[in-house]
Amino acid sequence: MATRGIDFASLSLMDALDLAILVEEEAQERYEEFAAQMDQHRTPDAARFFRFMAENESKHGLELSARRAQRFSDAPRLVSRAMIFDIEAPDYDAARAFMSPRRAMAAALASEVKAHAFFVAALPALKDAEVRSLFEELRDEEIEHQDLVKAELAKLPLDSGLSDEDFVDEPAPQ
Amino acid sequence: MSATGTCEFQPKDYKSDLKPIWCPGCGDFSVVQGIYRALAAIGRPPHEIAFVSGIGCSSRIPGYTTAYGFNSVHGRSLPIAQGIKLANPDLLVLAAGGDGDGFSIGGGHIAHLIRRNMDITYIVMDNQIYGLTKGQLSPTSQKGRVTCTSRYGSLENPVNPLLYVLAYGAGFVAQASPTDLVGMAATIEEAIRYPGFAFVNIQSPCVTYGEEAQQIKGLKAISETLASLGHNPADRLAAMDLAQHYGEKLHLGVFYRNPEPPPTYGDLVKERQTLLSKDALPKERILDLFIKK
Numbered sequence: 001m002a003t004r005g006i007d008f009a010s011l012s013l014m015d016a017l018d019l020a021i022l023v024e025e026e027a028q029e030r031y032e033e034f035a036a037q038m039d040q041h042r043t044p045d046a047a048r049f050f051r052f053m054a055e056n057e058s059k060h061g062l063e064l065s066a067r068r069a070q071r072f073s074d075a076p077r078l079v080s081r082a083m084i085f086d087i088e089a090p091d092y093d094a095a096r097a098f099m100s101p102r103r104a105m106a107a108a109l110a111s112e113v114k115a116h117a118f119f120v121a122a123l124p125a126l127k128d129a130e131v132r133s134l135f136e137e138l139r140d141e142e143i144e145h146q147d148l149v150k151a152e153l154a155k156l157p158l159d160s161g162l163s164d165e166d167f168v169d170e171p172a173p174q
Numbered sequence: 175m176s177a178t179g180t181c182e183f184q185p186k187d188y189k190s191d192l193k194p195i196w197c198p199g200c201g202d203f204s205v206v207q208g209i210y211r212a213l214a215a216i217g218r219p220p221h222e223i224a225f226v227s228g229i230g231c232s233s234r235i236p237g238y239t240t241a242y243g244f245n246s247v248h249g250r251s252l253p254i255a256q257g258i259k260l261a262n263p264d265l266l267v268l269a270a271g272g273d274g275d276g277f278s279i280g281g282g283h284i285a286h287l288i289r290r291n292m293d294i295t296y297i298v299m300d301n302q303i304y305g306l307t308k309g310q311l312s313p314t315s316q317k318g319r320v321t322c323t324s325r326y327g328s329l330e331n332p333v334n335p336l337l338y339v340l341a342y343g344a345g346f347v348a349q350a351s352p353t354d355l356v357g358m359a360a361t362i363e364e365a366i367r368y369p370g371f372a373f374v375n376i377q378s379p380c381v382t383y384g385e386e387a388q389q390i391k392g393l394k395a396i397s398e399t400l401a402s403l404g405h406n407p408a409d410r411l412a413a414m415d416l417a418q419h420y421g422e423k424l425h426l427g428v429f430y431r432n433p434e435p436p437p438t439y440g441d442l443v444k445e446r447q448t449l450l451s452k453d454a455l456p457k458e459r460i461l462d463l464f465i466k467k
Binding site: 003033034036040041082091094095 | 379389
């Protein structure tokens with residue numbers, strides 16, 4: 001989770017909304033990438049879950065885009081994707097071939113926790129009241145997203161206690 | 175927002191439609207994102223960029239960009255990149271590959287690009303293993319490493335890529351890692367902007383054959399930025415001193431940047447061409463050179 005060139009103290013509401021949209025877009029794309037990776041490695045259950053997450057991120061992104069359009073019409077975007085990295089998107093190293101749905105959900109839960117931490121950490125630097133209110137709202141939504149993932153986790157059958165690491169072979173001599 | 179960072183190109187403009195086939199969790203996924211960002215910051219259109227690689231997992235990287243790409247033969251990315259740069263000096267030329275490609279089969283080429291100061295950025299994704307061929311000992315594998323070709327542990331000391339290129343006189347030497355994604359993109363960008371041969375060693379974990387200590391968590395535990403150590407990148411000897419910790423510490427950032435970059439090979443070629451052009455025969459009389467008078 002990192003940012004580059006963002007001055008939170010002078011962040012305007014339009015830029016804050018754009019930033020929030022970019023965060024959702026980045027997460028959506030990452031989940032889609034993960035789903036494609038799982039398809040490629042014949043891990044359909046994890047792929048299905050990552051697609052579910054991508055749809056959710058897309059939904060949140062569209063909601064934010066509608067708010068942005070209503071308030072600022074089509075004013076050009078002044079922030080870019082280059083300014084954020086892995087705010088709500090799961091880390092690339094969280095994916096594994098043949099990962100279980102439980103592990104996939106744990107990765108998603110960790111990224112929702114990470115996003116919550118981002119908004120919490122940014123709040124003290126914000127000066128604009130509307131931006132602060134938006135960040136508080138986004139922070140609270142991350143808790144809702146965590147609950148959503150936890151609900152999916154609760155639907156899973158009990159864990160066998162084994163992980164994919166238990167099936168790794170020692171290197172065979174060549 | 176004061177810093178808008180608006181530019182003509184966005185990272186997605188450099189992303190091709192080809193889906194990476196690396197193992198899920200591979201460090202190279204982050205590296206390619208870092209490259210997209212660095213290229214967007216540089217702002218050159220994809221058709222003005224040539225990206226050459228050798229063979230290996232990481233050498234698939236040109237195909238995942240919209241630049242001109244050449245996934246060449248094992249260890250030969252640098253001579254091919256050199257040829258491209260000489261044939262079309264206006265292109266921004268990048269070369270990439272793994273530690274095996276760069277420091278084993280291709281190890282002999284690096285010295286010559288450095289001494290010529292070719293204006294090429296060379297990115298090595300150093301995972302200390304031959305991943306594509308299923309986990310054999312590579313030139314940067316640690317001594318004692320157990321692999322399928324070193325059942326009782328490697329007897330060899332690893333190559334130190336940073337000292338290797340510093341000793342040959344590279345003008346720009348840096349190290350990055352997916353543990354610091356923003357820093358990695360900034361380092362690649364700085365390397366591309368350097369006028370001459372620039373080397374970036376990226377410690378990119380292999381999730382399938384890499385050891386636990388070489389995964390993101392392990393790398394984070396030993397990483398520190400050179401800036402936080404107060405390192406002066408203009409000090410080559412200090413850079414060599416720090417580079418000796420390769421394998422024990424993960425120093426991130428610029429080890430060395432020549433404060434007075436010498437002319438590139440391309441500059442010298444152009445100078446020579448200008449010098450000789452006044453005595454050059456016109457094209458239609460070029461065959462006269464081969465006719466005895």
